[in-house]
Amino acid sequence: MSVGEGITRRQALLGILGFGGTVAGTLVAPAAAEEHPAHPEAPPDAVSMLYDNTICTGCKACMVACNEANGLPPDTTLSGGLWHMPTGLNSKTKNIIECYKEPDGGGFAYVKKQCMHCLDPACVTGCPFGALKKNEWGAVTWESSRCIGCRYCEVACPFDVPKFEWDHWNPKIVKCEFCFDQRLKENQQPACTGVCPTGAVIFGKRVDLLAKAKERIAASSDKYFEKRVYGEHEAGGTQVLYLSSVAFDKIGLPKLGSTSLGHYATKVTSVIYKWLSGPIVVAGILGAIIRRNWNRHEAERPEREKQTGLLEQL
C-alpha cells in the first residue's frame, strides 16, 4: 500500500460520484416535479366513464362488446362450454357486470367492473420498467416488451384489477386499457360505452362527466348512496366514476382514502433518493469511517502477521 491515501480516497469518491451521476441522470429528471401529489388533479383532456347502476339493466352487452374489441376468448368454465360466463374479472375478462343481492332477498343492484384508470395509479408507480403506463388521455395501458411478469401491479392495485395469464407460457397482464389502441386512437369511444343500450355507462371528458353525475345527484332526492360520486376522490381520484343506489362497498367498490397510493409510497423515498443525495451522503460518511479504520487495520497488519507467522485473512 504505497499509494498515498489522499489519492485513493479521491479515487473512491470519484468512483461513487461517477456511479451516482449515471444513476442520477435517470432518476433526477422525473423526480424534478412532484410526480405523486397526494391529491392529483385530472388533466383537462382526461377521458372518463360514468356508470350509473340505477340505469343499468344487466344486459351484459358491454361484456360481449369488450371481448370482441379486445379479441378475448369467451370464459366458458361455468356455462359448460356454451357462452361467456366469467365469475369475475380474469385473464379472459376485462369488463364484467356483477349483480349484488341484499341478503334478505329484497333489492339488488348491478355493478360494472373494469380498470378504474386512476389519476395516479398504484400499478404504474410500482411497475419497474414502465410496462404499465399512464398514456394519452389518462388511459392506463400495458406494453409487453417492458413487462417481466413480477405481478407487483396485482399486489398494488387497490381494486384488484390487473390479471395475470397463469396458464400461458408467455403470460400477459390483462386489464381494461380504455380500448386505447383499438378505439380511442381512432377517435372512437370504448366498446362498452358505445354498445350500452340504456346509457348506464357513458363516455366523455372526466370534467364533464363529473359535472353530469353531480347534476343527477342534485336532480334526484334520495336515489344515490351518500349523494356522492365514487371515484371523484378515491385513491386520489379515478377516471371511471360511479353512481350507485346501494352502498359502494356492497357492490365491491372498496372504501379507500383520498390520498393516492403513489404519494403514500414515495413521499419519503422521493426525498431521500432525490439527486441520489441520500445514498451519496451515506456512502461519503461510511466511506470516510471505513477508510480510517481500514488504514489503521492495514498499519497494524505486519505486526499481527509477525506475531502469528501467518498471512492475515480478509
Next chain:
Amino acid sequence: MNTGNKSIKLPSSSDRPHATTSTRDESGSTFVNHWQRGVPVYREPVVTPPLIFFAALAVVGLTLALVRFVSPLGPFVGMNDAYAWGIWKTFNVLTLTALGSGPLAVGLAAWVLNRQKLHLVMRTALVSGFLFYATGLVALGFDVGRAWNFWNILLPWRWNAHSAMLEISFCMPVYAGVFLAFENLPLVLERFYYTGSAATKELLRKWAPRLRRVYPAMITGAYLFPLMHQSSLGGLMLLAGDKIHPLWQTPFLPLLYLLTAVFCGLGFVTLLLLIGCLRHSRPLDVDVLGELGNLLSGGCFFFLAVRFGDIVWRGQLHTAFALDKWSLLFLLETALILVPAVALRSKVVRETPRSLLNMATLACLGGLLYRFIPTSIAFAPAHKAVYFPSLPELFMTIGYISLGIVAFVLAVKYFAVLPGDIEDWNHMFRVMRLRRAASTAKGETPWPASPSTR
C-alpha cells in the same frame, strides 16, 4: 492474499507459541483469543448422509424449477390474481434475505463501529449472506412470468425510478454479483494460493495489493447497497396500502425492514457460528459471541423502539392490545424479539452458548415473522381469496434453501470460513502433508502443499 513474510516453523504439539486462552485487548484494536483465523473443517469427510439428503432436496427443487421455466406458472403454484405473490417472493426473498444480511450487520459493526474482534466472523457472514441472496435471486428468476424481459435493466431510460421493485431489481443482483462476490473472493483466492502452482502464487501475490487497494471502496458499496434494497423490500409493501392490516402497514415499513435485516443478520451469524462450531467440535469464543449477543440485544431494542414509536404515533396502540387474532400475532412477534433483547443484556446469558443459541434463534424467528406477516398473513386483497403454497411451490422453496445449505457445508469444508485457532490451522497442514505423502504414491495431489509456501 498477501505480500510475503518470513516463513514459519511448524509448531510441535508441546510448543504452543500462541496460547488459545483469550486475552483482553488493551490497545483497542488487535485481539487474540480462541478464534484466531478461519480454518477449513478438514478432519471430517466432505460427503455425509445429511449432505446427500439436502443435495437430493436441492436437485428436486431445481428440477422442478427448470420444468417450471418451460411451463406456465398456473399448474405449479397456489397463487392467484388476488394473492399474486407466493412464498418464492414473500419468503425466499422478502423474508429470508433478512437472515442473509449478516454481511451488512456484522460488516458495519466491524468496519464502521470498529468492533475489531468481529473481523473473525465476517467470513461466516459473507458466505451465508451470499448464499441467501443467490438462492433468493434464483427463486425470483423462476417466479417472474416473463424473465426474458429482464434485459430492460440494461436500458436506464426504461427504468421507473419511483418503483421500489426497480430499486430491488437493480440493487440485489449488483450487490450479490459484485459486492458480496468481491468480499468472498479472498477466501477463494486463499485456497488457490495454498494449493496452486508457483505461477499461481506469483500471480496472486501480484494481485493481492490491488485487491486491498479497492477493498475499502468496495465494502463501502457493500454496505450502501443493502441499506438501500433491504429498506426497499419494506417499501414494496407500501403500495399495497389498505390491503395490509394497520398494525403492519406503516410509512415506517422500509426502516423497520432494514432494522430487522440488521438484527436478523447478527442473530443468524451467531446461530450459524454456534451450530457450525458445535457440529464440527470447534472451541467457542465467548468474547466474540458475547460481542455479537450484545449487539443483537441492542439491535432488537432499537427495532422495538421504532416499532412501538410508530404504533403510538399512528394511534394504533388499542389495535395492538385488542387481543384479537391480529393483536395476538403482533404480541407473539414482539415477544419473540423482546425476550432475546432483554435476556441478552445479561452477561451470563450472552456467554452461555446454549442460552445464546436459544436467544439468537428467537430473535431470528421474530424478525422473520415480522417480515412475513404483512406480505401474506395480514394481507387481505380486495376480493375474497385463499392462498396456500402448492406442493411444487413448497418443494422449490425447500430446494432453494437446501441448495444454500449444501453450498455452505461445502464452503466450510473447502475454504477457511468457520473460525478456529491457529494451532488447528497448523495442524491441518501437518495432516495434509501426511495425506499427501500417502497419496502421491497413488498419483494424487491433495491440498494444501505446505503452510510455509508463501
